[in-house]
Amino acid sequence: MTNMIFGRKRFGRYRFTSPVKHIGAVVIDYPYIDGHFAVDFYSSEGTRTASLISDKRDSPVISAEFELNQNGCAQFKLVLAKKHGITVAYNQRIDIRLFGDLQPWYSGYIQVRPVEGTTAETLEYSGYGFFQQCSGVIVNATYSNTEISQIVKSIVRTYIEPNTGALYASDKIYSTGYTATGLKFDHVTAKEALSQLAEFAANFIYGVDETRDVFFKQLITEINENSRFWVGHHIEKFIPEEDIETVVNYVYVQNGDSNVVYETGDAASIAAYGLRGAVLTIPSAVENVDAVQWGNSQLASLKDPKRTAKVDGIKPDILRRKIKPEGMARITTYDGSSYYDYPIQKVKYKISSSGITMTMELGEYTKGLDQFILKLTRDVKNAELLQRMSSAGSS
Secondary structure (H helix, E strand, O other): OOOOEOOOOOOOOOOOOOOOEEEOOEEEOOOOOOOOEEEEEEOOOOEEEEEEEOOOOOOOEEEEEEEEEOOEEEEEEEEEEOOOOOOOOOOOEEEEEEOOOOOOOEEEEEEEOOOOOOOOOEEEEEEEEHHHHHHHOEEEEEEEEEEHHHHHHHHHHHHHHHHOOOEOOHHHEOOOOOEEEEEEEEEEEHHHHHHHHHHHHOOEEEEEOOOOEEEEEEOOOOEEEEEEEEEOOOEOEEEEEEEOOOOOOEEEEEOOOOOEEEEEEOHHHHHHHOOOEEEEEOOOEOOHHHHHHHHHHHHHHHOOOEEEEEEEOOOHHHHOOOOOOOOEEEEEOOOOOOEEEEEEEEEEEEEEOOEEEEEEEEEOOOOOHHHHHHHHHHHHHHHHHHHHHHHHHHO
16 A cells, blocks of 8 residues: 655644535444454554454454543553564654544544563554643743734644644634733643633633544534434434532632632522532733633533533444534433433544444533643632742832
């Protein structure tokens, strides 16, 4: 097979396109091949150097699994036979395609690989989608009277695209309608900067998708037509839960000078769950009006219990729908008497000798371990910035 060039920038720049077909309300945009998969390897110049496909005799792929979440491509794991015959390097880009699709369902890079000399019978490789690389890029910039999406575009073009495998695509960064009076990012990671900007925008989500494009868009609250399921017909297991542990219904917002500049609460949440207050600090906002916007956004996202659900036993014909964590899933009970709507939080695909399977996790957007680490980092940065401001004021 002739190598194919996908651009001259790091990890390649150009993307496949394919026609879109509608089967009822369900969208199928590729020629479906049952059980087909391909794992593509790329050089740093964007050249496809190897492709491990299911219809190749004695394919070395023993198993592969990858996760998509609301921030795009998350972690993956690839297990190969020991004598697979290809070179796999650190930070090497891999794409995974399913069911004969020419477009990737997942794109990430190798972070963990076996060491030569291992006695293991199989070789396991793992890594993350390109959003993870944003955690190693440092942003140091100040913006005045700038609409949030323009700040995002500046950060992507200035910091993210030149230093990672993620790409700038202006059509995937949407206007928020909110102009920040003054924001200062004092040596924070690009991931943290995008997180804070999404908090200002309210109900916006960000990340890097399967074509490696950075996106910044509003959370979709409409039903995803590919995700209308009946228990017993489309899925076998539906396990919903509700948790009030994370509820915060009264917020005190501290600005960079450590004084409370704004406080707000939600009466309905307080009546239902009792008073649950929190003091939040955001020194990136240098103007009180921005602290107010941020505080309102935080209250809106924290005032209600977190609803989650797990979906398993997904029927094979559902897999072809290429479901992503976008929009809402509607789960109708077995007898059809009621239904439940949940945001699609995570989708996990697995390739094995048993074929291709998928599981789903539903529920409001939740901040995982990486977001928890970001919070710890932000708390440290808050303390450092407040200390510097205090020292400057006393000098």
